[in-house]
Amino acid sequence: MLQQTQVATVAGYFERFVAALPDLRALAAAPEDQVLALWSGLGYYRRARFLHRAAQLCVERHGGELPRDFDALAALPGIGRSTAGAILAQAYGLRFPILDGNVKRVLTRYHGIHGHPGGSAVEKQLWRHADAHTPAARVADYTQAIMDLGATVCTRARPRCEACPLARGCIAWRDGLVAQLPSAKPAKTTPTRATVMLILRDARGRVLLERRGPQGVWSGLWSLPEAAGIDDAWRRARHHARIDDAVPLAPFVHVFSHYKLHIKPLLFDGAAAAGGIADNPGLRWCDATEQAALGLPAPVRKLLQQIEGTTA
CATH class of the missing domain: 1.10.340.30 (Hypothetical protein; domain 2)
Incomplete structure (x- = not known):
């Protein structure tokens, strides 16, 4: 640690x-x-x-x-x-x-x-x-x-x-070199990336979580489904659940050691599970208690805690 x-x-x-x-x-x-x-x-x-x-x-x-x-x-x-x-x-x-x-x-x-x-x-x-x-x-x-x-x-x-x-x-x-040593790491521009996080929440307050793949950041953790943009977010949301409307939440930035991730959360309330999710081990509907027992990225856990208790 x-x-x-x-x-x-x-x-x-x-x-x-x-x-x-x-x-x-x-x-x-x-x-x-x-x-x-x-x-x-x-x-x-x-x-x-x-x-x-x-x-x-x-x-x-x-x-x-x-x-x-x-x-x-x-x-x-x-x-x-x-x-x-x-x-x-x-x-x-x-x-x-x-x-x-x-x-x-x-x-x-x-x-x-x-x-x-x-x-x-x-x-x-x-x-x-x-x-x-x-x-x-x-x-x-x-x-x-x-x-x-x-x-x-x-x-x-x-x-x-x-x-x-x-x-x-x-x-x-x-x-008199205490402030200069150790020498700083050569500076380089920090790249940025953007993603849309889908918060699909059903009438029971459960949220759809997706296990991330073995590569990349947060590999193997449970997280929210992501999309490249708003249109892609709607497509993915409809693939996973029956939905009516979406509420954009406040965007935020999560800083990794090697890049900054700009996150736009999109809340789909009253979502109803589509067929096939029960047979997919990489997808699961979880309430707050079940979420606490899973490995979630810190910004995702914080986001879910922020929306917990809001009208479902």
Whole structure:
């Protein structure tokens, strides 16, 4: 969960997740919909699928435990070099370096390294420093300490250099480069896309949901049917249900890491299910209780919560 999401956001999700799925075997046995529902709102849903599949592989291949071998651990879905190192260092006290975002920032400033840390050449340099700094003893303490240093002292904005135990040897502090390092990622224009989301709601207040395909964003999640434009929306709506009229709702923008999605919701109230939906496993009518048990994209869940209670 902490890959690409901050601790303050993760805490509540983590507590709910481990309360529902308290150990590795429980996670492995859980249906994907339950895993995605518990994850819903954290984004980057591929992480949840990787976590789920990794648990299943641990049960199948490693006796229900995380392997202590680096190569076996790094071979699990979603576990890269840094995550594998962190697990082995903190769980087992083994000497492996880590290089998460906080550690990259600390090492970049301490050694005065210019260039975007995500670039191949700079990252290789940072890995060398990470390995050189990792001690032979108290590896778990060191690993936690350097991550915490980046998270609480050597922060991205307004770092507390005067409180930093490494300030005396820090090149960025010495040369007045703290604000410039790490170097920013080269800017590029964020593309935009547009979609119309169909909210087909029947007389019982149920909404038609559609499971997304295995590719693209929100893959495998339950979401609202989408259309390229208004005419296409009416065509798709008539294909799924008998409808009378539509009410356009307030459009909004959802920002992904690599593009912005402009969403126009279109509410079709009093829709009556057309034939064939019951036989399609990728479509289902769901009330609010059923929606809560499914993995829904955060903006879709928020949209459905906003219209819940309005006249059906």
